[in-house]
Amino acid sequence: MSRIKQMTFELTGRGTSTVETMTFDQLRSMNDGGTQRADFHVVALVDGGRGSVTIDFRRYPLERRSAVWIAPGSVHQWDDFGDLVGHLILFVPTAPVTAATRELVSATDLVAWWRVSAEQWPLIDVARTHLVLETERASGSDSSELPAILLSAFVTRLRRPDQGAHPTNPVFRAFRASVEANFRRHHDVGYYAGVLGYSARTLSRAAYQATGRSAKAYIVDRIVLEAKRLLAHDRLSAASCAAALGFPDASNFSVFFRKTTGLRPGAWQTATT
Template identity: 65%
Template structure:
């Protein structure tokens, strides 16, 4: 049976630190190629090389001047990082200090990978290097919050794509938050239109503009993602998933899952299972 390693945020040497950094060299020393799930955020900034990372069952390329964001709870695996140079920043959800960056961190569907535009790279590189310098300095009462401030600067300079949808599409932001809170009970787009006080067409246009998907497809995709996490991480059966996700029974859930993915839940679970070395629990934070 596949085991997904649980990672808990426990920074080395600075127990109270909300932000920790490491190089890809250090990640290679720690990484065993297994699948992981953390209770903290990981942002990776790639300087050079090529590789790949799988986040919530989707494989993403790593390349020069690209960035990766792995949110808490996301099932992920560093597939190919032998040739990758850069840094990773690990932080708790409350670490950012500005309102805008806290909103980004709280976003329900973070973009996992994107390329940093050439015009933005000098600012990203400078923000990253300043954070690395402060994170390596001995902490004092006067400087304790500097890594958190500089993390906020780095996030702002990285300009993750999900920030655009949140800042320019208020209707979608409200819809996304409501779906995150209620997709286990409600999978009808009409429910969200009524709950938010918008006409179904208005809601549909907002979701289409932000994601390229219909409101119904967005809800289905979010439910399927949670089902995949339950199947891969918690090793639940179809009956267990049905109970957790609010389906009447295992048969109903299986029909839903197969229609969305083309596979039965048990077959998908078997397909993604992979042997993993090490213990199921990990006490030290690492991506």
């Protein structure tokens, strides 16, 4: 087991308000060069150097004032970070202490990369520095209250590009949460409409207003993303993916995957090796 994978188990096993920090130097000593898929958030701030990271099959450049947000479940790989300087903040989804920040980190379609403006950087840097100092101070103790409070301040100060436009429509929030919990078994809008007590048209209108996609397209995109993650990181076969994602057989899954991506599962898996 790589040190990063071991840390995944350590972090998720320490409680519901755990926050950890590390430097890129520490990441370099742990990284095994492979893909990672953690159950916690990873937020990185780059102070200097150049490199790149791939998150859910899209590659992002890294340089000074780059910010990276890797949500739980995302497949990611640090491609090139040999001279990067900065910090990574790792925290479980329930770590933020305010309702607003918990809502912010609960989204399943978080912006993964952006460049912090020169005006915002000093304020974010101060919030990050305070969080790092208190996290290191609290290491090994039973108290995690202050790091969790400072994490909420840091998340608020960070201000992702999508933060101000985060969907507040309660219909879409309920739909999004239900899809995340049930997309492996239920692929039709009718199921979610029945469970949530809305018409399929209402769900599609809410989804389109929040994401620019219909409710059906939102469900399909979520299934495809998970299929790609299972094929690339877990190296599952088409038959295993079909079973994991609620398809009747490998053939049915392969037709679905090819229709939405243009490639058969095996071909896509080979291309991402």
